[in-house]
Amino acid sequence: MIDLHVHTWRCRHAEGTPEEYVRVAARRGVSTLCFTEHLPMAPSLMERIPGVEGYAMPLDELPAYVGEVREAAALGASLGVEVLLGIEIDAVPEARRHAASLLEAHPFDLVLASIHFIDDWAFDDPRKTAEYDRWDFGELWERYFADLVDAARSGLADVMAHADLVKKFCKRPESPVGHMYAATAGALREAGVAVEVNTAGLRKPCKELYPGQEFLAELHRAGVPVTIGSDAHAPDEVALGAREAVEALRAAGYSSALVFRGRVPEEVGIDEL
Ligand SMILES: [Zn+2]
Numbered sequence: 359m360i361d362l363h364v365h366t367w368r369c370r371h372a373e374g375t376p377e378e379y380v381r382v383a384a385r386r387g388v389s390t391l392c393f394t395e396h397l398p399m400a401p402s403l404m405e406r407i408p409g410v411e412g413y414a415m416p417l418d419e420l421p422a423y424v425g426e427v428r429e430a431a432a433l434g435a436s437l438g439v440e441v442l443l444g445i446e447i448d449a450v451p452e453a454r455r456h457a458a459s460l461l462e463a464h465p466f467d468l469v470l471a472s473i474h475f476i477d478d479w480a481f482d483d484p485r486k487t488a489e490y491d492r493w494d495f496g497e498l499w500e501r502y503f504a505d506l507v508d509a510a511r512s513g514l515a516d517v518m519a520h521a522d523l524v525k526k527f528c529k530r531p532e533s534p535v536g537h538m539y540a541a542t543a544g545a546l547r548e549a550g551v552a553v554e555v556n557t558a559g560l561r562k563p564c565k566e567l568y569p570g571q572e573f574l575a576e577l578h579r580a581g582v583p584v585t586i587g588s589d590a591h592a593p594d595e596v597a598l599g600a601r602e603a604v605e606a607l608r609a610a611g612y613s614s615a616l617v618f619r620g621r622v623p624e625e626v627g628i629d630e631l
């Protein structure tokens with residue numbers, strides 16, 4: 359089992375230390391665990407958007423995060439868990455320069471990119487769902503996937519996280535969305551990124567993996583490689599849904615997933631996942 363997306367208390371909306379995560383991972387038979395804390399927010403977003411300080415670790419804690427994951431890696435080695443140092447970045451255009459400079463400063467194994475904002479709206483924040491009423495869901499989805507593709511093309515990240523997060527609260531367009539999945543999959547392939555199968559969606563109102571089965575099949579058809587992550591925000595969520603993720607990959611036609619070390623991908627056969 360591998361889990362390439364977990365958070366810690368440092369982002370202020372998750373709980374648990376790296377050490378606690380590693381101990382749970384060892385108990386559950388996770389062979390590779392990658393910490394992917396939310397990268398400190400771009401200063402301009404911090405100034406403008408209320409509540410943003412609760413979305414990511416503070417800037418001055420990034421070195422401590424890196425140090426803690428290193429210590430957890432030593433513990434992991436003694437418990438049979440490979441521990442990797444990753445990060446999840448907000449890939450909206452305004453945040454990219456800030457992200458690039460922080461990425462350069464630390465030896466990350468894996469960089470996840472996410473779209474959590476449409477303009478200044480944190481559309482995945484359960485406290486901000488009233489804003490959905492102002493949108494035509496078809497237009498919202500078009501906009502979301504366009505932003506996702508644009509972020510992939512920025513070249514900052516290895517993997518696009520929770521690639522259909524826009525479905526989180528089941529605010530789906532009435533008309534079919536298959537063409538959006540196909541176009542997005544093709545563009546992500548061209549951009550050279552992977553996509554994660556993120557099991558957190560199973561625990562959210564949409565109650566399905568990110569990406570869902572139809573989108574995952576399009577990604578496979580387009581030749582986009584995948585990783586697997588729980589997006590755990592507490593130690594007890596490590597590797598949750600990993601079996602469902604592997605089954606979904608099989609059903610979509612995948613025979614392997616990727617692990618990134620030093621930002622270099624390596625394939626793992628589906629039977630070893
Ligand atoms: Zn989070």
Ligand SMILES: [Zn+2]
Pocket residue numbers: 446472474519520
């Ligand atoms: Zn995220």
